[in-house]
Amino acid sequence: MASTASSQHYRALVDIGSNGIRFSISDLSPPTARIMPTVYQNRCGISLYDAQNAAGTKAPIPSSVIEEVVAVLLRFKNTCQDFEVQDNNIRLVATEATRNAINREDLLGQIDERTGWKVDLLTKEEEGRLGAMGIASSIGHIDGICMDMGGGSVQMTWVVKKPNGDVDMSPVGSVSFPYGAAALMSTLSEVNVQKKEAFLLDEIASKFQRGLEDIKIPPGLRDEALRKGGYTLYLSGGGFRGRGYILMSKEGIQPYPIPIINCYSVDAPRFFSNLEESPEGASAFRVSSRRASQVPAVLLVIKSLARAEIPISKVVFTQGGVREGLLYSGLPLSIRAQNPLIASTLPHAPKSAASLTSLLRDAVPDMIETEVLTSTINLLYVHGSMPKDIRAAAALRSTTTGVLAGAHGLSHQDRGMIALILCERWGADFSEADIPLYNSLQILTGRLTWWTKYVGRVAEGIANLFPAGVVRDDEQTIVVESGLSSSNKSIQQCWLKVSVLRQDLVGSVMEWAEDLRKLGKKKHWDKQGSGMKVEVEVRT
Known part of the structure; x- marks a missing residue:
């Protein structure tokens, strides 16, 4: 209750x-x-x-x-x-x-x-507007074309979300096409499927081309798309999400570590590839038998989109729809403008979160986004009440089945980075059962994997120095500086200077410094050679 x-x-x-x-x-x-x-x-x-x-x-x-x-x-x-x-x-x-x-x-x-x-x-225009607002709620930043596929229709519009939380979209709201998954399947069943599909391809492609003109994309968004090689296409609706789950099941990373469709993205060539697969081949996680039966309709819409030759560079699948759009529309601009990663971690923030975040930021060269560092501090002590044996494992799963699993609007890379950082913060000490997830998350985060280890170990040191998450206002503790430099062999390295202003912290800082130096050894770099030497100077 x-x-x-x-x-x-x-x-x-x-x-x-x-x-x-x-x-x-x-x-x-x-x-x-x-x-x-x-x-x-x-x-x-x-x-x-x-x-x-x-x-x-x-x-x-x-x-x-x-x-x-x-x-x-x-x-x-x-x-x-x-x-x-x-x-x-x-x-x-x-x-x-x-x-x-x-x-x-x-x-x-x-x-x-x-x-x-x-x-x-809802009118067609209202449905399209709310669907677009739902998509806007699903992602921290959005600027591109949105399409929402329901059972009876497909909606198209453009959306740009401003830093202040305001959302701009087409002055017509959206354009609606009668090509929803259920509607198209009904049409395809009426006559010879192959003949009907060939006719519909041209019809739907033509309507999509006209729709792109009707939504009146602003020059700024159009110019940016030309610069990037195409628009980002944001997709919502069960039919499109089913396509996303099928693509996810065929990712190069297997098992794919983030079983959440929201913010899953693929490049356009992959999205438009293998469009001849049969409904029987559509068995995948979260694809119901009903959705599988509608695969021909979904693929027909995607084929038509390809034939329309709308320039698209990337496709992002979202969980947002009319429901999320209704909720998001009612929020004040100040709340809409919040970063979803920070908003989702705020309830867990320690008492001195601002001071600890500043300390972490000073210890990490400009390689990791501030939002990730802030959220790391907010979650620094979350798993401390658990048995020591499972802290790292629980942290590893915190963004998929743990404390952040239900957070709306987190990118897959942010989920991967936070999971690896928190796992490292607890010593990355987990059982063999967690190795596949750990390895797949490292592949997902790519060149940032080593930096997640660095941030995690810095965070662990901060937590050891301030076990209650409290930095007293009336006393000095430590001052940290960091940066990147090149050695005499032109190899970039990370340097850290720690000034200890409280004598009882010296021993802990010395252990912390040695741990960071060890991380800089090549044996701790990833398989692609991503990593760097870490030099730590402690001043007392």
Whole structure:
């Protein structure tokens, strides 16, 4: 049961889509509102699109299906009461399948009469705008083209998120195409698939080309795309995400260490490759039998996108959709502007987090982003209450199944770096069962792997010097400087100068310095030779 203090920040949403109905309750209380933590979510597989098109021609939604919809809504109403969600914080929205239903008034009327809830019927433009806002919520930085694939339609727009949290998008909101996964599968089943697909390829490609013109991409975004070799394409919706999971299952890193689709990215050539695979080859983690059956429709849309010759350099899969867009739209700009990595770690920050972060930043040359260093300090003591045997292993899994697993908006590289840094902070002492994950995370972070070890060992030293996470304002402890330089053989090295101002810390600092020097030996560099010598000078 939620406390009254927390439940006042709960937001319950029902998204009545074409392929299913999604229910969720999210906690928008500070300081983690930016990542919109989910305290409850569920999905009912009632397909309103299938209900209207089962006979091959458009028909009203059967009364039996309306009964099912009302029943699951009444059940969710009880759930909202159990979580003590305030009535004015519950919202229901419906999209394509409801919007186009012959008897939509009957459906909406029965929901209103029997549950007391009114459903907001989104227009195509509203659906596209909220979908784009959901994508914007999913990533720290976004500037490119967005496409959202539902059961009945595909939406397209452009989005640029500003540093202040404001989100710019197409003045038309979005353009909508009737090429959702369920809708296309219905079309493909009507006639000879190969003949119909050949015709549809040209039709859909032409519509996508026209859509790109209609959304009126601003000159600045267009020029930046030309400079980078193409737009970044952000994808949302179950059909597209299914494609992402299939690509993830075929990554060069196996097993792929981050089983989270949000922020998973591939370059355009890989995204557009192997588009002739059969539905039977679509078996992958998180790809349901229904999604697998819709693979031909998803691939047809992707083939059409390739034929449209829209310049695309990178594709990013996101978890954001209408639900996330509704939540994110209601947040103040100041919260939207927050970095999701920092927001997700703030609840765990030690008392002197600012001072400790400054110390860590001074000890790390300008190689690692400040947000990663800040989050490292915030999580510095999280696993300290665990048995010593499992601290490093728990830290290694902290971003995939641990404390940050549900954080919305974290890139895969940030998840990999934080996991490796925290693992190193606890001595990287884990069992053989954790070696595959450790190795795959190192591949994911690439040239930054050695630096995760360095940051982790620096963080371990800081934690040993300040075991309570407290730096007293009225006394001096240590002062740190760091940088990069080249030796007489032109090999770059990292140098660290530590001035110890409190006598009882000298012994611990000396041990810390020796540990960092050992890390600089070549045997601790990665297989690609990434690493460098570490020189540490301790002044007392």
